[in-house]
Amino acid sequence: MAAERDASKSLRARKLGRFAATVALLVGVCFSGMRAGASEPKPDRPFYNHFSSEDEARLGTALAAKIEHDGIPFGSGQAEQQTVRIKRDVAVERYLESIASRLAQTSQRPEIRYSVRVLDAPDVINAISIPGGHIYVSSGLLAFVQSEAELAAVLGHEIGHVVGRHSLNRIARVSLFTLLIDQARESGLISDDATAQKLADTAMPILFAVDARTFYSRDDEIEADLLGFYELARAGWDPQGEIALLTRLAQASPEQSPLAGLIATHPNSSDRLLIVQYEYRAAGLPIGLRQDSPEFRAMKRAVQKGDSSGISSRLSAVVLIAIGVCAVLLLTKVLRSRRQLLRGPGESTSTESKMNTDVRALSSSDSGGR
Secondary structure (H helix, E strand, C coil), rough: CHHHHHHHHHHHHHHHHHHHHHHHHHHHHHHHHCCCCCCCCCCCCCCCCCHHHHHHHHHHHHHHHHHHHHHHEEEECCCCCEEEEECCCCHHHHCCCHHHHHHHHHHCCCCCCCEEECCCCCCCCCEEEEECEEEEEEHHHHHCCCCCHHHHHHHHHHHHHHHHHHHHHHHHHHHHHHHHHHHHHHHCCCCCCCHHHHHHHHHHHHHHHCCCCCCCCCHHHHHHHHHHCCCCCCEEEHHHHHHHHHHHHHCCCCCCCCCCHHHCCCCCCCHHHHHHHHHHHHHHHCCCECCCCHHHHHHHHHHHHCCCCCCCHHHHHHHHHHCCCCCHHHHHHHHHHHHHHHHHHHHHHHHHHHHHHHHHHHHHHHHHCC
């Protein structure tokens, strides 16, 4: 009887311990998602990510070369996955990279130089970034954004992913998990490939906390939103552009094409909107931050027409006028100097004498008339 009582007590203690551990875990999860006030996240390199900055740059260069050659696979709603290729447009790229550069200089990794490429996908609204500072935006997204602040919010969000090393961390986790599977197979814990695959399918969502339809986790998305939020404000753009963009995404149906691709890879727009709205109210930002620009409007017109020649038309016109004025002034000066050289000193003296004689004759005529 004593042994049974001891066993019963031990069982109750174990149950109580498991219950307490569960409660502690739930409390920890709840409090980990709470923010006491407005503050910029400070991403740390996780223990499993051993990639150096040089590794990241080399990996990014290799991935960018592959994308340049093969394109990027995108899915849109229920439609089949399509391969989207880069559409080189120097004027658009220069404008987008000027925004990315200003944002990057205010970020927590200002040493990274960003390149921005446009994907020839008018029916896809999406943007992605890869390690090393390579950003890709679809032409459909350029048509979708309604202000330069919204466009800057998109680029700031993607820069936030690079600053947080989100895609690099994911690659590191995959590498770590693959290594663990290989070691388990070699040690005999996993007897065959089928068992290994079953274990991988079960463990991947738990290990990565990423839904099968999405690339980034909810935490990654929120961190990138907030990093982009503060980059926007420091670079002079109004973070209201980010709120406006997230509002429109939150109102969109997940099945709505072409927004489905963006929603699938950048989830939880409603939750993200609430967090960014709270940050905006609590941050106490100055008023009068930049919302739009003539360059953005020119870019929008160019994207709609499929011609980027108008993106810097205002600046080009001013430059051309200045060059024209300078050329006329220089030509006038050269011609004047040449005439003086051809005339010589004697001709100049005789011309001046003739002018003086004519003036005296005119004066005598006036005196005689009076």
